[in-house]
Amino acid sequence: MKQAVGTLAPCSESARSDAEVLLAAVTGKPRHEPYGFPERHLASPDAERYRCWIERRCAGEPVAYLLGQREFWSLCLRTTPDVLIPRPETELLVQTALNLLAHTQQPRVADLGTGSGAIALALANERPDLRVTAVEVCGAALDVARDNAAALDLRNVEFLQGNWCEPLQGLEGFEMLISNPPYVASNDPHLAQGDLRFEPSLALDGGPDGLAAYRQILGRAHRVLRPGAIMLFEHGYDQGVQVPALLREHGYTDVSSAKDYAGQPRLCFGRWPGTAENC
Structure with missing residues (x-):
């Protein structure tokens, strides 16, 4: 997580939030869970997926397009x-x-x-x-x-x-x-x-x-x-x-x-x- 935030910081004004949301999507866990269990590591396929998403986000691609969805008015919409x-x-x-x-x-x-x-x-x-x-x-x-x-x-x-x-x-x-x-x-x-x-x-x-x-x-x-x-x-x-x-x-x-x-x-x-x- 810390490395991802550091990678995104120069290219995203919401680096920490982006890193948290993308990690939560990869793991299927609440976005703040990694802070309570810092010793846990991603399995290899998940780690590669996360790295790829971080790179694409650093290139400017919106999080909503990476995840394929966005919440609006409490509705989850395919995006x-x-x-x-x-x-x-x-x-x-x-x-x-x-x-x-x-x-x-x-x-x-x-x-x-x-x-x-x-x-x-x-x-x-x-x-x-x-x-x-x-x-x-x-x-x-x-x-x-x-x-x-x-x-x-x-x-x-x-x-x-x-x-x-x-x-x-x-x-x-x-x-x-x-x-x-x-x-x-x-x-x-x-x-x-x-x-x-x-x-x-x-x-x-x-x-x-x-x-x-x-x-x-x-x-x-x-x-x-x-x-x-x-x-x-x-x-x-x-x-x-x-x-x-x-x-x-x-x-x-x-x-x-x-x-x-x-x-x-x-x-x-x-x-x-x-x-x-x-x-």
Whole structure:
């Protein structure tokens, strides 16, 4: 363990945590057990597997991809390089959606750009009466989301392949559209750094100003939302002015914003009044 932490320290800000989590996955034991039994040694096959994982993590490969899973909203989700790794801050999006829908019976909700299915499945698990439609343009990512739904035995979710709102045409009457779209600007140097190097660019690259996906979604969303329905977005920490402004420009009212657990602007939502103005 000590050697693994030392190896990871120059290349990971979470070296000790990474080493503990990977060792626990190899041994099947609680992550802190090695500290109570320092005399124990890994068997040869386990030691080789652990060494390989440490090397790959040191090269920047995310722990979630090494393990093939990530916990989100207390759900264990299969996670592959075809999908964005679910982030803790996105749980705020789920909680906000649940709060906004608390008094709506059997609401119809669509998760646009579902990826691993994290948002859609968290909502479906928390509210069995929800009718959730998960939309994803990438077929490989949609397969991961379907597998996660099957593993969790969640049957109130349907999956559609396509770009943003396009597969929803003809399915009018949604009480909420929710999305964590790509919002990193194409020239942002962070895309070539750290874990982001390994994640799908389709789920990260938001165009020249990071707002391309928001414009595409808002250009069609009004066609499937019922009057008074909610459009709910996650956005970048530096987009707390631009994304709410886009909602207003497209005719949404009662636009509100919220900060994440670090105090950074992270999400916004507005209500569709049910008119064709500003579309």
